[in-house]
Amino acid sequence: MSKYDDASWHYGGDFPKELPEKNGATHTGMFLNWCINNDLISNELKEDGKEEIEKVKRREITGSEFVMDFCDGKFSEYDLSDLGNSFAKDYYADDTDFGNKYSSFADDYVNLFDTKAEENDYEYETFYHIEDTYENYDLMKQVIDHRFEEWKEYIQS
Numbered sequence: 001m002s003k004y005d006d007a008s009w010h011y012g013g014d015f016p017k018e019l020p021e022k023n024g025a026t027h028t029g030m031f032l033n034w035c036i037n038n039d040l041i042s043n044e045l046k047e048d049g050k051e052e053i054e055k056v057k058r059r060e061i062t063g064s065e066f067v068m069d070f071c072d073g074k075f076s077e078y079d080l081s082d083l084g085n086s087f088a089k090d091y092y093a094d095d096t097d098f099g100n101k102y103s104s105f106a107d108d109y110v111n112l113f114d115t116k117a118e119e120n121d122y123e124y125e126t127f128y129h130i131e132d133t134y135e136n137y138d139l140m141k142q143v144i145d146h147r148f149e150e151w152k153e154y155i156q157s
Contacts, residue, residue, distance in 0.1 A: 004028075004092050007073030010128065019128055022068045026132040027109050028075045029063025031092055033137055034144045036063070040084030064132045086155070091147055102150050108143045 010024030035041050036056050046053065052070045055061045067075060077085050090098035092105045099107070113130045116139065117123050124130055 003074055003076040004088055005075045007068060016126055016128055021073075022064050023128045023132065025064040025067040025073055026128070026130055027106070029065070029067045029132065030109070030137050030140045031063070031088075031105055031144070032067055032071075032075055032079065033063030034141055035080060035084050035088075036066075037141075038148070040081050040087065042079060042081055042084075045079050059134055062132050062134070063137065087148060087151055090151060090154075091144075098151060098154055102147060102154070105144070105147075108147065109140065112139060112143055 005025075005028045007021060007024040007028065011021040015021075015024060032041075033056055036053055041053070049066075049070050052061070052066055056063060056066050061069075067073060071079065080088055090096050093099070094104055094106060096104070099105075103111075109130075110127060113124060113136070130136060
């Protein structure tokens with residue numbers, strides 16, 4: 001079972017000391033939150049995390065809180081349905097044909113929040129300083145929605 005991401009990969013090394021470790025999962029949480037709300041998660045995750053998934057859907061916890069508290073900071077193939085995994089392998093993973101043609105999740109994430117910061121006359125110190133809020137998720141959700149539509153056309157061609 002291969003892992004797409006692990007918060008520990010991020011909060012090791014040059015991770016900003018002043019930030020909580022959960023900031024290493026903000027981006028992952030936004031993607032998994034989108035997958036939860038689009039029913040692209042595995043039946044196993046639905047069963048094992050029923051209560052927590054409902055909390056995500058009700059916006060009582062964020063995706064990164066779900067990743068850190070329920071998934072032990074890890075995001076893997078186990079978490080997604082077949083369709084979810086197909087999309088994640090093309091969009092969430094780095095350096096894929098789809099990502100090179102359209103964009104990858106990481107590039108979209110950075111570009112979106114760099115643009116938001118610029119419009120508000122500030123700059124994020126690092127990728128990890130992006131706030132884990134539903135306001136930010138709602139912005140990222142629009143981008144993922146768009147990429148998912150592009151991806152569905154891409155796999156048809």
